Amino acid sequence: MPFNLVLYKLRRDLYPRLIITILPTDLSAVSKKKEMMGDMTNLGSLMAAVMFVWAIFGQLFPQKFQTDIMKYVNKVVSYVYPYVEITFHEYQADSWFERSKAFVSIERYLSTNSSNRAKRLKANVVKDCESVVLSMDDYEEVTDEFQGIKIWWTSSKSIPKQQALFSYRGEEEKRYYRLTCKREHRDIITKVYLQHVLDEGKAIAVKTRQRKLYTNNKSESENWSGYRRNMWSHIIFEHPSTFDTLAMDPKKKKEILDDLMMFSKSKDYYKKVGKSWKRGYLLYGPPGTGKSSMIAAMANLLEYDIYDLELTSVKDNTDLRKLLIDTSSKSIIVIEDIDCSLDLTGQRKEKKEETKEEEKDPVRKAEEEKDKKNKGSEVTLSGLLNFIDGLWSACGSERLIVFTTNFVEKLDPALIRRGRMDKHIELSYCCFETFKVLVKNYLDLESHDLFLTISRLLEETKMTPADVAENLMPKSFEENAESCLNKLIQSLENAKEEARLKAVEDARIKAEEEAAKKIEENGEKVQETDAKKSDQDTEMVQVGDGKENGVLTE
Numbered sequence: 001m002p003f004n005l006v007l008y009k010l011r012r013d014l015y016p017r018l019i020i021t022i023l024p025t026d027l028s029a030v031s032k033k034k035e036m037m038g039d040m041t042n043l044g045s046l047m048a049a050v051m052f053v054w055a056i057f058g059q060l061f062p063q064k065f066q067t068d069i070m071k072y073v074n075k076v077v078s079y080v081y082p083y084v085e086i087t088f089h090e091y092q093a094d095s096w097f098e099r100s101k102a103f104v105s106i107e108r109y110l111s112t113n114s115s116n117r118a119k120r121l122k123a124n125v126v127k128d129c130e131s132v133v134l135s136m137d138d139y140e141e142v143t144d145e146f147q148g149i150k151i152w153w154t155s156s157k158s159i160p161k162q163q164a165l166f167s168y169r170g171e172e173e174k175r176y177y178r179l180t181c182k183r184e185h186r187d188i189i190t191k192v193y194l195q196h197v198l199d200e201g202k203a204i205a206v207k208t209r210q211r212k213l214y215t216n217n218k219s220e221s222e223n224w225s226g227y228r229r230n231m232w233s234h235i236i237f238e239h240p241s242t243f244d245t246l247a248m249d250p251k252k253k254k255e256i257l258d259d260l261m262m263f264s265k266s267k268d269y270y271k272k273v274g275k276s277w278k279r280g281y282l283l284y285g286p287p288g289t290g291k292s293s294m295i296a297a298m299a300n301l302l303e304y305d306i307y308d309l310e311l312t313s314v315k316d317n318t319d320l321r322k323l324l325i326d327t328s329s330k331s332i333i334v335i336e337d338i339d340c341s342l343d344l345t346g347q348r349k350e351k352k353e354e355t356k357e358e359e360k361d362p363v364r365k366a367e368e369e370k371d372k373k374n375k376g377s378e379v380t381l382s383g384l385l386n387f388i389d390g391l392w393s394a395c396g397s398e399r400l401i402v403f404t405t406n407f408v409e410k411l412d413p414a415l416i417r418r419g420r421m422d423k424h425i426e427l428s429y430c431c432f433e434t435f436k437v438l439v440k441n442y443l444d445l446e447s448h449d450l451f452l453t454i455s456r457l458l459e460e461t462k463m464t465p466a467d468v469a470e471n472l473m474p475k476s477f478e479e480n481a482e483s484c485l486n487k488l489i490q491s492l493e494n495a496k497e498e499a500r501l502k503a504v505e506d507a508r509i510k511a512e513e514e515a516a517k518k519i520e521e522n523g524e525k526v527q528e529t530d531a532k533k534s535d536q537d538t539e540m541v542q543v544g545d546g547k548e549n550g551v552l553t554e
């Protein structure tokens with residue numbers, strides 16, 4: 001058995017009881033340290049003796065000499081020591097602020113596979129006390145078995161010699177897991193077992209994770225963790241919309257469902273055709289037709305996180321790129337009301353005009369720049385195009401990018417061309433098929449005598465699914481299905497009458513405008529003919545004059 005494990009076992013025997021330490025997620029370093037000190041006292045005289053010898057050694061020999069001795073001791077030990085040790089640190093040297101992915105995966109793997117074997121456990125209570133996740137406590141050891149091979153896992157931490165007053169991550173305790181196995185199993189452990197642990201850890205994470213809804217922080221906001229600015233803030237995503245509750249034509253719905261499922265299973269296909277694994281959806285239609293509900297349904301179907309990107313809060317294209325890099329895989333990046341977010345449509349045309357004007361008026365140019373800065377965002381159309389399918393968009397994978405708009409015709413064609421927005425989905429006013437889904441969801445009805453009237457009215461007038469849903473929802477305990485349907489019929493008739501009156505009014509305004517235009521045109525014609533007449537008169541007078549003059553001169 002490895003020497004370090006002998007030490008752990010010795011200490012564990014001094015701890016006969018199973019100890020679970022309940023840790024709140026934001027446990028302070030001070031309490032951790034106290035707990036650690038308590039553990040250490042139990043090592044007893046053996047450790048004290050080792051420390052004493054080590055201290056004498058440190059005093060008697062200079063540093064350089066000590067390093068040389070340790071080098072040779074390690075060499076000698078490695079000849080006789082029949083084990084291999086691999087250490088996985090929580091933070092890697094090049095990234096002090098992000099936990100190592102391997103460490104996190106191992107933690108999950110061990111907490112699921114070995115927590116029932118470890119004697120001392122650490123309990124993390126996840127948000128809202130919904131569940132408790134157990135993992136090995138520090139200085140604990142468990143064994144695992146893989147293809148008949150025994151593997152030892154120990155968890156530990158190294159503590160800095162001096163606690164700095166203003167410490168950063170590098171000076172705090174560094175936790176790590178250490179794997180120990182026999183030397184002859186080195187190949188199978190490094191090549192097969194470790195991959196198995198990482199894959200299992202990832203799968204457990206997907207199964208147990210709570211999905212999140214992110215929003216980007218304003219560029220100037222002071223949202224820092226350590227030396228790193230947090231680009232996104234999040235809450236737990238709990239939207240109840242699903243494809244079952246989404247009302248739309250069943251054929252169209254099936255097409256979208258198939259498209260999404262196909263995408264989520266096409267990792268190898270995307271690799272084969274040389275495309276990054278992402279897909280763009282453009283959802284367009286009038287307000288209240290279910291665009292946002294569809295995004296929530298997509299996220300619930302595929303179990304993805306949502307990144308709701310507010311473009312007006314993004315300072316410039318560089319920040320946009322940073323936001324993209326900070327998103328995770330298995331996510332939907334959403335830009336709602338893309339036509340209102342920025343003036344992305346006219347930018348190309350405007351630029352040409354601007355350059356002409358700028359040359360003329362430098363004062364105006366300075367003022368315009370000041371205005372631009374006050375507005376906040378300097379994201380350009382080309383920045384957004386690069387965000388969607390530039391080189392950087394290939395970082396991460398399995399991502400959907402969804403744009404929503406009420407006015408598809410306002411968008412620059414480059415923004416929504418296939419390849420960027422691969423699938424265009426129109427969500428429109430309520431038809432009878434849409435109504436059938438809504439009435440099933442809201443009133444548990446599949447048929448009723450009043451359906452015929454409603455079907456006719458829905459053909460004759462336009463009403464959004466949001467309005468239909470509002471009418472179908474009972475507002476008091478006295479209301480029943482029939483009264484709700486009658487309420488909807490009344491609403492549809494009102495909408496129809498309003499639409500008729502509006503059409504009449506529009507026609508009247510149009511007729512008036514046309515009449516005014518005609519009068520204006522006639523007036524212009526009269527003026528033109530008058531002007532022509534007076535021109536002819538003057539010409540005649542001039543010609544007459546010439547003759548007279550000619551006569552005179554003659």
Ligand SMILES: Nc1ncnc2c1ncn2[C@@H]1O[C@H](COP(=O)(O)OP(=O)(O)OP(=O)(O)O)[C@@H](O)[C@H]1O
Binds near residue numbers: 287
């Ligand atoms: N197709 C639909 N199926 C089910 N419910 C719908 C549908 N369309 C709208 N609703 C209902 O109407 C409400 C508003 O819908 P939603 O926010 O999805 O509309 P939207 O198209 O995103 O509107 P906007 O363009 O104003 O953002 C939702 O809460 C939902 O209850």
Ligand SMILES: [Mg+2]
Binds near residue numbers: 291293336404
């Ligand atoms: Mg919406």
